[in-house]
Amino acid sequence: MDPRALPPRLVIDPSLPPAISAELRSHLHILRMARSGRRMDTTHNPAILLILPGFLLVLAVVAGSPLLMTAGVGIGLIVLFRWMALDSTYRTTRRRLRLAQAHAQQYILPEELDYPCQMLLRRAQNAVEAILRSRVHHAGLIDTIDNQVSLPEEVWQIAQRLRRLSSMHAEQGKIIPRDLPTGMEDAFKPYTSALDAAWTSLTRRVRHLEKYAKQVLKADKVFHTHTRLEALAAKTPEYQELLADTVRDDLAHGHIRELADQAAHVRKLFEESILQARQTAGELLRAPIGPDDMSGPPAVRPPRV
Template identity: 80%
Template sequence: MDPRALPPRLVIDPSLPPEISVELRSTPHILRKARSGARMDTTKNPAVLFILPGFLAMLGLMTGMEGLLIAGMGVGLIVLIRWMAMDSTYRSTRRKLSLAQVHANYYVIPEDLDYPCQMLLRRAQNAVDAIMASRVHKDGLIDSIENQVSLPEEIWQIAQRLRRLSSMHSEHGKLVPRELPPGLEDAFKPYSSALDAAWTSLSRRVRHLEKYAKQVIKADRVYHAHRRLEALAAKTPEYQQLIADTVRDDLAHQRIRELADQAAHVRKLFEESILQARQAAGELIRSPLT
């Protein structure tokens, strides 16, 4: 499946403490429960589980039947072990649900967004993925530290604005009649225009991210060629000697100059692509959503 068609991933506020982020990220189903307003059932009485083993044990004592007494104690032990395991799971789930509810404003799940907003957020995430996976980023040829700080924050700012926009889109659709009475179109227009303006602004922001990613990918390709060329450059004397030994002098000088010119050209392309990637990053940082 085309990754561009996939729903966006969970987005968590990067300012949250790491231990909370890890906890939230590990239980997406709990986040969905919290968002839907689910509550843990506290009406169950664990004492009900022990009715049968207790009855068997009591009957065994009253009738003197050791078999029933042993059976009641055995069933009781099994029930106790299962209850302890279920209670531990219950308490863990309740704790995670409580954590998700307390931090409800610090994460955005795909279900928070309508389809257009989901696709826009996914585009932003894909752009950041391409930047972070690039060799020029990993090798520190662009501002890797700035990327690690600013790009997660950028995704978070886009995600929470898209969540708000999706909510207002839904509300707007419910409030505005499909067929407006004559003469009232202009009264509703400013509200629709406000939503359109917010969408346009966020779309432009994502395009800036994609522009930066394209420059990084371009730099990556040239960097890859540059590294291959450096490996060949170490063997330049061998190539020069081969040409000098096998080609007429005039032609040999020309081929040797071509080798040097080609190396210089690729290096220039590499330096220009790195500069363009840095400029694209600068444009992104100079106009933050924050």
């Protein structure tokens, strides 16, 4: 399956402390419980398991039966260990649910977006992932905008707006009749145009990210070639010596110049690709998401699936 067609991943506000973010990210089912408003089922509280052995012990004392006493103690021990395990799970789940509810506005689930918005968010996530996994990023060669901080924040901002756009699009679909009376189309047009403009703005924003990722991947390829050439360049004296010893002087000088020229050419390509990536990153910063970033004709929004 094409990775671009996969649903987006969970998005969490990057301003959250790492420990809280990791806790939320690792328990997606708890986040869904919190979002749906579900509560813990108190009828299944593990403490209820203690009723049976307690009843047997009371009955044994009243009846004075050693057999019932032994059975009550045995069952009590089994239930106690079972209760300790279940109670720990119950308390942990309840704590995680409270955490998810407390930070309900700081994460976005994939299913909160309609299909077109899901695909747009996935494109943004793929672009950011490609940038952060690149060798030039890890080498600190393109981090002029602090990618590790700025790019997750960028995805979060895009995801928030896509969630709002999805909600308003669904609301509009319920309000606007499918078959409008003649002459009434223009009355609804400003509302549909507003959503189209928002979609255009967000699409443009994602394209900026994809352009940046494309430049970074290009720089990555040149960087790979550059590092290989650097390894060979360290052995240049050996090659020069070999040529000088085995080739006529006029040919040797030409080959030696080719070695130097090729190294300079690859270095120039590498520097240019890094510069282009940095310039694209600068463009990304100069085009923040905002209400004014809605100029130009609306992009065509894919149909809902």
